[in-house]
Amino acid sequence: MSKTTILRASIGRDTYKTTLQTDDHQLIGDEPPSSGGTNLGPDPYEFILAGLATCTAATVRMYADRKAWDLEKVELNLSLQVEKLSGTKITHIQREIQFSGNLDAEQTQRLLEIAEKCPVHRLLTHDVKIVTTLL
Incomplete structure (x- = not known):
């Protein structure tokens, strides 16, 4: 088996804003307003x-x-x-x-x-x- 990629994700009470963390990078995922999100990320x-x-x-x-x-x-x-x-x-x-x-x-x-x-x-x-x- 090849390299294992690890990503951690967490969501709090911010509607659908999700914080994503890899070893070296932090990203934000979200949903568009039409789905109840705030569109802060993809x-x-x-x-x-x-x-x-x-x-x-x-x-x-x-x-x-x-x-x-x-x-x-x-x-x-x-x-x-x-x-x-x-x-x-x-x-x-x-x-x-x-x-x-x-x-x-x-x-x-x-x-x-x-x-x-x-x-x-x-x-x-x-x-x-x-x-x-x-x-």
């Missing part, structure tokens, strides 16, 4: 998209750097929609990627393939088991 779905976007961009950047390709910039637009169909839910994530730089069609296609291999993409597209216990 909502949970935005955090999922942020993780996928960050991982995708970094994975593509690392690959291009190793190949010494002239990749100037990676830009991503992501959206998430949950569709309810006859008692089940299907989550649709749309990821649009734009590569800037002096790249030929073959390099661009390869970077698109590499984007599909980022660790968070794999996590979201494979079986995930969540075990919940009391502290």
Whole structure:
């Protein structure tokens, strides 16, 4: 098994404002006013998209750097929609990627393939088991 990532979260009486703590960073998550929150930070779905976007961009950047390709910039637009169909839910994530730089069609296609291999993409597209216990 690879590195274990640990995150601590706590919520008090502030409607839905949640403090998130990793080893090195503190973040705030919240819900929008339409859900009763105060919009002081990204909502949970935005955090999922942020993780996928960050991982995708970094994975593509690392690959291009190793190949010494002239990749100037990676830009991503992501959206998430949950569709309810006859008692089940299907989550649709749309990821649009734009590569800037002096790249030929073959390099661009390869970077698109590499984007599909980022660790968070794999996590979201494979079986995930969540075990919940009391502290």
